[in-house]
Amino acid sequence: MTIALAPSAGVAAAFAPRPVLRERGQREVFCGLTGIVWLHRKVQDAFFLVVGSRTCAHLLQSAAGVMVFAEPRFATAIIEERDLAGLADANEELDKVVHRLLSRRPEIKLLFLVGSCPSEVIKIDLKRAAERLNGSHGGVRILNYSGSGIETTFTQGEDACLASLVPVMPEEPAHQLLIVGALPDVVEDQFRRLFAELGIARVETLPPRRSKDLPGVGPGTRFLLAQPFLGDTAQALEARGAVHLPALFPFGAEGTTAWLHAAAKEFGIDEMHFRAVVAPGRERAKRAIARQAERLSGKSIFFMPDSQLEVPLARFLHNELGMSLVEVGTPYLHRAHLAAEIAALPADVQLSEGQDVDKQLDRVRAARPDLTVCGLGLANPLESEGLSTKWAIELVFTPVHGFEQAGDLAELFARPLVRRDRLTV
């Protein structure tokens, strides 16, 4: 079914000519618990306690791997069958588990109770549990969010986690820049250096590396989204008076320049100074991208909906690497946050939102793109049909933002094509 969008006022120009295929059928995506894999590495004194089933525990264990040298900072409180039957007081059990955990692990300063499909089905109220437990464990802050797989996709776990932090951010009236989204430390440091060189003195990040560094928020806060999947977090920040700076997302030379420029403009940075500061990084990014363009230019790519990074990545691959876009599917199309991205796509691109996996696989098979970006479960069947694939989840686990990572980002897409060439020689 193809329908025309009903655009909101501010983004009408970007959307007016673009039809979007909207599908609501069977979907193949991971659930929001997956976000714990990168969030627990980012916030170094946080612990993620999933209240879920053995399936949830298996997902986490296999996605995050086993930590050999450190105690893990995530676990699953398993809801047993007797809990499902209502024979045990799940709240009492949960309180005991939290108490045992926090007594044994004094380094934990922030505990997330993470909801799952089972905890939602039997309606364990984790918000109330967090409120009940808060304050009874010294200085440990206890919050909750849902990572459930019902009607969600895996990057929404980060959105829900960050949104849960916003209400406890202190009030901050100062004019400051807030970078929103969990970036690898090395990438965050690069951005901080660039903002310092530009002359933006006060830069904070959400999430912080340590819970005591949770930034403040208020009407002076201007925020840049580092990821396109943070709709709820952005809304919560706006409710606290913060103002979103619309921009392309910082992928590739073009996206990173535009993203930095949005902040520079807001903070009154002189245009010539801006250009002088970004020029070296931008040139390095362009050179690194050019090395991969030889391999990728003219190749076709099909994005199945998975990470919600699809639209910015499609823009990068088309505009900076010359790839042709067969279909750009995304689980949710955040019309306001993606307005600049969509405006930067070629006019005839097929955008799709949601999924009906069998129909979409038929379109992949009909188009036979050079590369298909999809979830793990779809990659093997497509590879067996002779189609090259890229796992979407790898794009979230790998440092890909900013000038210095632009070449690596391009290479992630070139690698499957190189591999196939080698196999077919």
Ligand code: SF4
């Ligand atoms: S939260 Fe739901 S979808 Fe995710 S692992 Fe647990 S049961 Fe499966």
